[in-house]
Amino acid sequence: MAEINEQNDLYPSMEEIEGLEEAILENEENALEKEEDQDDTVEGIGDLGRSRRRSRRRGRRGRRRTSRKRAVRRSYNAGQRSTAVKTGLTKNLTSKGQFELRRQQLPPEIQKALKDARMQTVDTAIYTVKSIKDKSDIDLMEASDDKKAGRTNLNRAQLDSGKYLLLTDIVLEYAHGASEEDNDPADFAFGQFALPPAILNGTFEMTLGTKVIVPEISCAIFDDTDTTKRKFQYKLSNPKWLKPSMDITPKLNMPKSVSGDKVYNPAVKVTLLGTITEKA
Numbered sequence: 001m002a003e004i005n006e007q008n009d010l011y012p013s014m015e016e017i018e019g020l021e022e023a024i025l026e027n028e029e030n031a032l033e034k035e036e037d038q039d040d041t042v043e044g045i046g047d048l049g050r051s052r053r054r055s056r057r058r059g060r061r062g063r064r065r066t067s068r069k070r071a072v073r074r075s076y077n078a079g080q081r082s083t084a085v086k087t088g089l090t091k092n093l094t095s096k097g098q099f100e101l102r103r104q105q106l107p108p109e110i111q112k113a114l115k116d117a118r119m120q121t122v123d124t125a126i127y128t129v130k131s132i133k134d135k136s137d138i139d140l141m142e143a144s145d146d147k148k149a150g151r152t153n154l155n156r157a158q159l160d161s162g163k164y165l166l167l168t169d170i171v172l173e174y175a176h177g178a179s180e181e182d183n184d185p186a187d188f189a190f191g192q193f194a195l196p197p198a199i200l201n202g203t204f205e206m207t208l209g210t211k212v213i214v215p216e217i218s219c220a221i222f223d224d225t226d227t228t229k230r231k232f233q234y235k236l237s238n239p240k241w242l243k244p245s246m247d248i249t250p251k252l253n254m255p256k257s258v259s260g261d262k263v264y265n266p267a268v269k270v271t272l273l274g275t276i277t278e279k280a
Contacts, residue, residue: 129152131265135257137252137254138251138252158247165275169230169235172204172269174194174195174232199268205253
């Protein structure tokens with residue numbers, strides 16, 4: 001299986017920066033030239049005068065272009081070494097933006113397929129629902145899982161061949177039935193129940209194969225008090241690649257099983273949000 005190179009620098013190349021700067025400068029110069037041509041017409045300057053002014057403008061444009069390139073290179077070289085600048089590049093990016101920032105980390109054949117439009121990138125939400133009745137340690141995705149509406153949209157806890165997912169967010173939701181007979185989690189209203197103390201005081205972790213994607217952390221990260229984001233959502237500061245044909249294993253560990261008055265058949269739903277490669 002082709003490997004992802006997560007060591008590739010996220011900082012954009014000098015060519016990308018210069019290309020953007022060239023486009024901005026070109027627009028500025030064209031707007032200025034249009035204004036000056038209009039002024040020439042109003043002021044009644046003849047063809048000879050207009051030709052001389054255009055010649056001078058071309059000279060000034062060349063000098064400005066050279067000066068701007070030097071300034072861009074100085075800023076680029078300083079910023080390339082700056083952790084603060086690199087962090088700023090990723091601030092408030094959408095999932096697609098995070099993916100594009102890391103596109104060069106993908107295997108070359110996947111990059112080429114995206115470039116040739118044989119593949120595309122789409123938003124995705126991979127989910128699995130698990131009963132936690134009388135359980136304190138739960139594998140939220142398992143090799144025995146098969147796609148079934150209301151239960152999971154992932155087979156065998158693995159991405160299909162050729163699919164690469166950049167994981168940017170994780171959502172952990174809880175629900176329970178209204179009676180003992182209400183025992184199908186596919187009918188539960190996930191997202192409408194607060195996380196019980198047993199979950200909030202527990203831990204969450206996630207691995208891809210043998211690689212740790214999310215180390216053991218407090219489930220308090222899924223608290224719903226932050227109104228600026230989706231309820232029960234944890235946004236990864238450092239998005240992670242999920243590769244095809246490797247076991248995705250999120251785990252929930254609680255100090256004790258969920259219980260309480262009128263709590264019937266408790267269950268949780270884990271959703272992995274991000275951007276994934278698909279055939280075009």
